[in-house]
Amino acid sequence: MKDRTLGIVTLAAFVAALYFALIYAPTETTMGEVQRIFYFHVPAGITSYVAFLVVGVGSIAFLATRDPKWDRLAYCSAEVGVVFAGANIALGMLWAKPVWGIWWTWDARLTLQLLLALIFVAYLMVGAYISDASRRAPIQAVVGVLGAVNVPINYLAIRIWRTQHPSPVIAGGEGSGLDADMGIALAVAGAAVGLLYVYLLRRRLAVERTRQEVEYLEQVVTAQ
Amino acid sequence: MSPIAALVLKDLAIELRRKETVVSMAMFGLLAMVIFAFALQSASLATGGDPLNNAAAELWVALTFAGVLGLNRSLAIDLDNDALQGLLLAPVGRGALYVGKVLSNFLFMLLAAAVVLALFVVFNNLLLDARLLWVAVLTVLGTFGFAGVGTILAMIAANTRMREVMLPILQIVLTMPMIIAAVGATARVLDDGDPGTLYVELVAAFDIIFLVVSYLVFEYVVEE
Numbered sequence: 001m002k003d004r005t006l007g008i009v010t011l012a013a014f015v016a017a018l019y020f021a022l023i024y025a026p027t028e029t030t031m032g033e034v035q036r037i038f039y040f041h042v043p044a045g046i047t048s049y050v051a052f053l054v055v056g057v058g059s060i061a062f063l064a065t066r067d068p069k070w071d072r073l074a075y076c077s078a079e080v081g082v083v084f085a086g087a088n089i090a091l092g093m094l095w096a097k098p099v100w101g102i103w104w105t106w107d108a109r110l111t112l113q114l115l116l117a118l119i120f121v122a123y124l125m126v127g128a129y130i131s132d133a134s135r136r137a138p139i140q141a142v143v144g145v146l147g148a149v150n151v152p153i154n155y156l157a158i159r160i161w162r163t164q165h166p167s168p169v170i171a172g173g174e175g176s177g178l179d180a181d182m183g184i185a186l187a188v189a190g191a192a193v194g195l196l197y198v199y200l201l202r203r204r205l206a207v208e209r210t211r212q213e214v215e216y217l218e219q220v221v222t223a224q
Numbered sequence: 225m226s227p228i229a230a231l232v233l234k235d236l237a238i239e240l241r242r243k244e245t246v247v248s249m250a251m252f253g254l255l256a257m258v259i260f261a262f263a264l265q266s267a268s269l270a271t272g273g274d275p276l277n278n279a280a281a282e283l284w285v286a287l288t289f290a291g292v293l294g295l296n297r298s299l300a301i302d303l304d305n306d307a308l309q310g311l312l313l314a315p316v317g318r319g320a321l322y323v324g325k326v327l328s329n330f331l332f333m334l335l336a337a338a339v340v341l342a343l344f345v346v347f348n349n350l351l352l353d354a355r356l357l358w359v360a361v362l363t364v365l366g367t368f369g370f371a372g373v374g375t376i377l378a379m380i381a382a383n384t385r386m387r388e389v390m391l392p393i394l395q396i397v398l399t400m401p402m403i404i405a406a407v408g409a410t411a412r413v414l415d416d417g418d419p420g421t422l423y424v425e426l427v428a429a430f431d432i433i434f435l436v437v438s439y440l441v442f443e444y445v446v447e448e
Binding site: 063095108111112115118119124125126129130131135138139141142143145146147149150153154 | 269354373376377380383384385386390393395397398400404429430433434437438441444445
């Protein structure tokens with residue numbers, strides 16, 4: 001029932017976010033209407049960082065306590081995080097095509113975000129390819145820690161690389177001051193995207209708990 | 225004799241008898257370099273670019289592929305005849321086991337890298353000057369980070385059903401940010417003799433972070 005309420009709140013937040021992003025926020029002068037992608041592109045990226053940090057925290061907590069709930073949290077957050085990172089990259093491409101004239105460029109920021117998503121795809125693959133259930137969780141947690149370490153590194157590396165090679169293509173939108181109304185729209189859309197992450201994570205956790213329960217019951221039944 | 229020294233000497237003794245790992249790595253690295261030099265330089269000759277622009281990329285692609293091959297070999301030695309079980313039963317700390325394995329992997333990779341680097345100098349008509357010293361320093365730093373994280377990833381991959389596939393996937397996604405920095409530094413050195421301290425620091429930072437994190441979590445990968 002709680003999940004249902006959260007779902008409705010998330011839906012309402014998205015309706016509000018669409019209003020703020022598409023109608024309330026002023027049209028950007030140089031890029032025009034397409035700049036409104038910004039209100040979802042940036043929150044999706046930040047949320048993917050948060051999701052991957054949760055993987056790291058969950059993994060460390062699992063290794064320290066051996067409580068399976070932390071393993072579930074890490075695993076489910078990685079799945080949701082990959083979706084958000086994918087949304088971030090896809091929205092970025094939709095924005096890049098009309099503004100830069102290209103879908104993709106091997107710029108440090110784009111490349112590192114793609115790699116971060118791929119790291120956690122690899123993390124999910126590791127889990128899928130380990131047959132021994134008791135070995136899966138700790139080994140996947142180790143990959144989770146190694147992967148999550150990349151979040152702050154990538155964040156810093158992006159900044160370092162940007163100052164090293166100031167590139168005009170990545171200056172658009174954020175950074176050097178944001179219009180107050182644009183800031184409000186970004187905050188509303190950010191809250192909506194954040195709520196969506198929490199909602200999806202909770203639903204995914206519920207599915208995973210049920211799956212493990214069924215697995216356990218299967219073992220009990222076949223053992224008898 | 226310290227346990228770490230004993231572990232390194234053990235791998236060294238095996239390698240001196242079999243002469244497989246270093247030779248196959250050097251051969252594979254050389255072939256990777258030839259393929260990429262051939263492909264990229266044909267392309268740059270066709271478009272009129274300077275072939276030296278691709279040299280840094282060729283070197284690091286060769287070192288990356290050779291390194292993955294070497295890690296697979298080094299792991300196979302431990303998995304054959306369940307030798308790893310013996311190592312785990314030995315009264316040696318897991319940390320010492322990790323460090324010993326990193327050092328022997330690093331040593332073998334360096335030997336292979338020396339061969340690749342020597343041919344790299346000849347094929348690219350480089351002068352024996354200070355630039356080469358920087359390229360050598362970068363190779364040592366990059367190889368060290370590669371061995372540091374690769375040693376634990378090889379153990380992780382050994383637990384999955386698809387060891388030969390998972391090791392390259394994990395290794396490449398996790399070391400790619402470091403490789404990008406190393407290629408950047410190498411390209412700058414070859415261009416004007418200055419690697420840019422920032423790039424070198426990034427590679428060194430990756431080395432330290434990978435080594436410390438891997439050392440801390442290694443015991444969870446090899447536990448029974």
